[in-house]
Amino acid sequence: MSKLDKAKERLGVLKFWLAIVVGTFLALGAWMAQNYKTADDFLLFGSSLLVSGLIVALFVLNQKINKKIDEIGEL
Numbered sequence: 740m741s742k743l744d745k746a747k748e749r750l751g752v753l754k755f756w757l758a759i760v761v762g763t764f765l766a767l768g769a770w771m772a773q774n775y776k777t778a779d780d781f782l783l784f785g786s787s788l789l790v791s792g793l794i795v796a797l798f799v800l801n802q803k804i805n806k807k808i809d810e811i812g813e814l
Contacts, residue, residue, distance in 0.1 A: 764793040
């Protein structure tokens with residue numbers, strides 16, 4: 740397998756994980772918006788922490804994807 744094929748495959752995997760993170764972020768955000776009145780405070784606090792972590796994960800994955808795209812451009 741050539742370096743270009745490996746880089747493209749790695750980019751595909753990163754895009755897959757980005758989609759998983761975005762989907763989780765949206766689902767958790769929707770749950771929080773619908774249940775903020777009835778949910779336990781502990782659950783809301785944990786959900787808020789998880790949303791914050793997902794935002795960080797979005798930025799990290801986006802940076803890795805951009806680096807991989809630049810790497811593919813050089814190959």
